[in-house]
Amino acid sequence: MRLDSFLDAGSASPRYDHPIVWSDEELSAVLSRLIVQERVGLMDHARPPRSVFSLEEINLLVPTVRKSFQEATPHEWIVFTLAGQQGTGREITSGGMFVEEGKLHLVIANHRLPLPANSPELARVRANPLHSVQGSGGVLSFDSPRYVIATKANWSGGHRASASEVILDHTEFLSPLHRTGSALTSLHAGGSPGAVAAPESDIRRSGPSSSGPVDWEGIVYRLREEIERLKQQLAEKDAELDRLKRREIRSIPTP
Structure with missing residues (x-):
């Protein structure tokens, strides 16, 4: 995790709203809902989206991201590289x-990309986390789509493959958390891919109050959205279990 400068040539005016103060709860809520939707061909079945970060990775990222945003200048943004162990190589996520x-x-720029430990591409990604080796593996999005303003290709890494970028209305997404101070709870206690639940008020924020009638339609909409999110997470866990089973079968020596 570090700060990089992407100042436009000849421009001295501030570009980013930095420094900025985040709470751990805010960052956890945002990072836990990031998903990658894999691209498929016209004749292929759509695959379930994958969580960008596991709970373990979120817990690792949150303190350093929060500190980096507090230290960033208007000409700097935050870049990161996560390098997990995979056999004798590394599994890289960067952006x-x-x-x-x-x-x-x-x-x-890279999502769970396996690379040999001595790969020149691994060194390039560490030097520039926006260097995309084979693309991001899909389209970066958010599992509460109404907060997504846009998604687009990002070529800041200056390579033949593009990164994937999502732009969020994070203020609106986090507004229930700000109003209630509600704590976030984990849906997954282990290290398997998972997400941190949204504030309870994100589901119930239109509930009974002294200021007006109950917005039952809004409550039903948010409950349906939450059910779809949970379905996506279960599908992702099933896919991960299948992958682990296949790996175990391949590792069994033949007689």
Whole structure:
């Protein structure tokens, strides 16, 4: 995790809304809902989206991301590289993030990309986390789509493959958390891919109050959205179990 400068040539004016103060709860809520939707062909079946970060990775990222945003200048944004162990090599996830004109931009250049430990590409990614080796593996998005302003290709890494960028209205997404101070709870206690639940008020924020009638339609909409999110997480866990089973079968020596 570090700060990089992406100042436009000849421009001295501030570009980003930095420094900015986040709470751990805010960052956890945002990072836990980032998903990658894999691209498929016209004749292929759509695959379930994958969580960008596991719970363990979120717990690792949150303190350093929070500190980096507090230290960033208006000409800097945050970049990161996560390198997990995979056999004798590494499994790389890298990207960046910044806040511009009140909106949060998140970029994923590589997602769970296996690379040999001595790979020149691994060194390039560590030197520039926006260097995308084979693309992001899909389209970066958010599992509460109504907060997504746009998704686009990001070529900041200067390579033949693009990163994927999503722009979020994070202020609106986090507004229930700000109003209630509700704590976040984990849906997954282990290290398997998972997400941190949204504030309870994100589901119930239109519930009974002294200021007006109950918005039952809004409650039903948010409950349905939450059910779909849970279905996506279960499908992702099933896919991960299948992958582990296949790996175990391949590792069994033949007689």
